[in-house]
Amino acid sequence: MAREIAKAYEPQRIERRWAEFWVKEALFKADPSAPGPVFSMVIPPPNVTGSLHLGHMLNHTEIDILTRWHRMRGYNTLYLPGMDHAGISTQRVVVRQLAEQGIDYRKLGREEFERRVWKWKEESGGTILRQMRQIGESCDWSRERFTLSPELSKVVREVFVRLYEEGLIYRATRLVNWCPDCLTVLSDLEVVHEERLGHLWYINYPIRGTKEFLAVATTRPETMLGDTAVAVHPEDERYKHLVGKKALLPLIHREIPIIADEMVDREFGTGAVKVTPAHDPNDFELGRRHQLAEIDVMTDDAHMNAHAGEYAGMDRFEARKKIVEDLKAQGLLQKITDHTNAIGLCERSKTAVEPRISTQWFCKMKDLAAPAIEAVEEYEPGKRNRISILPDNRRTEYLNWMRNIRDWTLSRQLWWGHRIPAWYCKENQHVTVERETPSKCATCGSANLEQDPDVLDTWFSSALWPFSTMGWPEETADFKTYYPTSLLITGYDILFFWVARMIMMGLHFTGNVPFRAVYLHSLVRTGSGEKMSKSKGTGLDPVALNQQYGTDAMRFCLASMAAPGTDIVLSDDKLGSARNFANKIWNAARFVLSNISKFADMGIDTADMLSPAWGGGLSPRTHDSEQKLCDRWIYSRLWRASEQIHEALENYRFHEAAQSIYHFFWGDFCDWYLEWVKPDINPREAPTIRQTHAYQRLIAVFSASLRLLHPFMPFITEELWFQLYEFGKPKDLPYRSLALENYQVVTHEVEDQIAEEGMSLLQELIVAARNIRAELRIDTKCKVKAECLIQNPEARSLIQANLEPVLRLATLSDIHFAKTSLDPTRGVLKSTALFDLLIPYGEGIDRQAEIRRLKREIEKLTKDIQAKEDRLADPDFTRKAPEHVVNNLRATKVERQLEKEKLTAQLQQLEGSQTAGT
């Protein structure tokens, strides 16, 4: 019974099996004591808010390609998986879910709520894990980590306490970004700015004891209820006389001082500004300078509070409307103008952030940033404790941000996250910060302690990820072997949130960089160019894509688009062409193996034919005497492809690597090599030694291709590798996954310039013949005779030596080698510098069309030759340009001239014969 590869390539049928196999066999378990150079990466932990989107797919594909590539090259490899608890995002998701069930999370209480979130974490974390396994990520699953696990929480506490003890973490009352929807403070990074068209309201503030008014301009009239001064510039002649007087705050009739401060811009608005220290960052500073009162007029959900008098209870925007109306009614509204300004929105909820005075925990950044700047600024390849950040523009962004870094607001008013390890004694409000829950106040000894209810910014634990996952602060084997990690790949959108902070924390706590290199990849966007977003429903669903095209196709497609710098827009036709490529691989394998199976049917042992697959050796000396041009050529091309892939992957140029392997496999291997050797491997009877050898060479190239392809398309290659094994590997040898095989099995020895040039000549000849046939509209099956004029005897014997494949692939019956120049009036003639090829006319041929074609060609050549001559005539060029450039140009000019002469002669003859004939 013949073994056969399924006729159709059905990714779904093979992928599940291998995904399970890789996990079950624990193939990717890292061993810190294993030999070899180390390559380690930690995953950018996905948020447990849901499932993986295409952006993750890109990220994970890139990581996995590099991981598999290194592993196959003998590196001691670790790809550490894990997830992020994603404080604010996850809390929002669960709060929303509860709300949908009519449950107010606050009524559940903290403990119960946390329990619900953990439950959610198990579910969505499970989904994510499943997805990662589905797409074949070669992680060490035994090392999975979670930012909120007990082990990592311990590290978080350790770090927090140390920073506190070093005076880098402190508690302070400041104006902070408050999200009225998430009900928590936010760091500056979590506030996104958006230009909005708004208004500028000009309001008259009466001056006490006069009939005068002082007009102020504001974008936020509702905050006037918290005004505690009006400020003007000290040198502003218009207002000098008012400084020191009191203004009467309209609507609530509170007296406020008129003060002078340099900060005021005389050009803007009226040159007088209302000062609301509790609701504006500038005003806050100004207020502190002038010891002004700070009146918070809002509640935590951005409604007006008791300080707002009759407006209390109103939403801030309702209050704005009402206040404007009231001012108008009282004749205090001077005018309203249009004004665009950037408003700060909460990154998560997109609610307008309210600046608010609040006591929070902060982290001083300047000292932490300094070494992190140095590590990147003074990067040199090979230099210790330095990090390369690519692409370069991201490096610049990093440095700019770091140089202007501001303190980091650490605390969050959430329930899901790392509880801040600070306790306050109820008597005196002393602060105790400790690793273990304290029993008494460190200052006064009171046992009446209460822990700070807040949690840490989720990015705090993420910042520790490269070392917290390795067992730090213990000197574990993992930590010693795999830290610093080799490389970090992540999206550029979290450069500041995450990458920068990891670098600072890594350097500070381990004295070492967390990774030696960072590659920031593009984002995947939708067809309309937006960032993919599940919440907006604009993202393509990776699960559906996998179903439709297969994981390998999706991986290959992502890789082939992953050029640094530009964002990626994925589309059906691109995925389709990647799928087509997988199909091509499948069918090439089918072809190769189906022939071998026919031998098996004859009862012949085929193990021998397949043996080169396992040995891995592809010596140019294999079957030396039998090797034909095409063999030497394909080996050389294989070598070239693997060199290109190496070069590309070293520089994170995934698209170039993908392109190299694509063109090698499809263009060289399938289109030329397979076609070329078809007759040699067509099994009619028991194979001769020569035929067995032909198979061995074919299998050698094919299996080497599978190796090159494997990091990009692990499933199909593993499946086909397995099929090879089934066909011919001695059964006493257990199956060995392709993932553990050597990546590269060809050596530099197989590079063969001569063979490549020779093959290229034959290809040109074949293409020329096909070209003429198409022009003459010769039936595709009809073999015709061609005439060839070729001066170079070596080239000529090359053609003769390969006459069979040349005739077959060009569909010719014969090639007649002419002694004298070919008469273009007898047929269609194609000329290159090396040869002329003519196929005679049949009946009724369009001579005019041929004349037009020749004229076009000649014109093109004329221009080209002229350009070259001009350049060669320039003494500056010949003097200053490198020699090889000049020589190259000379050589090609001569070639072009030769070609042109030939074509001109053809044209003349054609035109001559035409006039003579008629």
Add this chain to the structure above:
RNA sequence: GGGCGACUAGCUCAGUUGGUUAGAGCGCUCCCCUCACACGGGAGAGGUCAAAGGUUCAAGUCCUUUGUCGCCCACCA
């Protein structure tokens, strides 16, 4: 308000250090279901590299200006 990026074939994009006739995929035209693959094979059309200057022997590639689009950062009411 600062900074950055993009503009190359009908579409989506490659094109590292400046150096022969600027490439790919998809689409398009023509021919072929040839016993691995029509998710295929063969042949072909299509670009003054956004515009204008400049540097250079040589510019898609470097510099300047302009235009169009996009992104990031930013406490001017």
